[in-house]
Amino acid sequence: MKVVVQRARNASVTVDDQVVGAIDYGFVLLVGLTHEDTLADVEYCAKKVANLRVFEDAAGKMNKSIQDEAGSILSISQFTLYGDTKKGNRPSFIQAAPPQVAQPLYEQFNQLLRDKYGITVETGVFGAMMNVSFTNVGPTTLMIES
Template sequence: MKVLLQRCKNASVTVDGEITGSIEFGYLLLVGITATDSEKEINYLVDKIAGLRLFEDVEGKMNLSIVERGGAILSVSQFTLYADTRKGRRPSFIDAARPEIAKPLWELFNSRLRAKGFVVETGVFGAMMDVSFTNDGPVTIMLEA
């Protein structure tokens, strides 16, 4: 499982001209799932995301977690995180989980984040989405389990 975490000032997802998820402050999470992922990887990443200290304290040091700052999360399923570009010019997505595996795991990931007390907005699984955000910092971190 891979999560591309982007600290943001705001973020939104639009599908067919309609906003499906929007946050004012927190994390935009692009979530990639592979066929071997399970609840173990989900739990690890949820705990990691909750505990990472990526927000500045009064001294300007990244010392505060999203829990301490009170931010929200926008979660977007992103199978292209598993693109293999080592051969040729067209990426292979063979390592990305099939939708029937990925969707329930992504939904479980989101529900575990909510169980931690986060407001979690989402994109639409499998849809063509327009994602807009203002990266804060910029801070962008790849998490893997």
Template sequence: MKVVVQRCKAASVTVDDEVIGSIGQGLMLLVGITHDDTEKEAAYLAEKIAGLRIFEDEAGKMNLSVTDVGGSILSVSQFTLYGDCRKGKRPSFIAAARPEQAEPLYDRFNEMLREKGLTVETGQFGALMDVALTNWGPVTLVLDSPAV
């Protein structure tokens, strides 16, 4: 699994001109799933994200997690994170998991975050989405699950 984590002041996702998920302060997640990902990778990344200290404390140091600051999460599935652009000019998405594998794992990943007490809004799996974000900092990190 691969997750792009963006610290945000606000984020939202719109499908067919309707906002289906929105948050204030928190984390915007773009979530990519590959063929060999399992609940083990999802659990690792949920734990990592819930505790990731990228919010500033009273001294101005990145020392607080999304949980510590009472923030929320907007999680959006994004198979294009596994796009391979090394050959030619058209990306190959062979490394991205098929929807029938990816969607249940994406849903489970979001549930794992909720089980940690986080409020999690989501996009719509497989839909054409408009994602809006006010990246705060900017702070953007790319997290990969460890090799199995």
């Protein structure tokens, strides 16, 4: 499992010109799953996201988590995180989990962030063509891998 974490403000995702998810401040997550991922990978990544200290404290140090900041998450499924570009010019996506494997794990990941960590999570539409818009604050972008 791979999760790209971007500290963001004013984030939204549209499908067919309709906003389907939006947050004011927190994280934009790009979430990719592979064939071998399990609930243990989901739990590991959710814990990392929830406790990642990348928000500034009063001294300007990255010491606060999204929970400390009462931030929200815009979570976007993105199979292209498992695109292999080593050969040729067109990526191969054979490492990405098929939808019937990826979608339940992606939904469990988002639900875990909501239920266990109390974070508001907005999402796009799994498998849809989406347009994501946001301001990357910092910019701060990290990769979490299980």
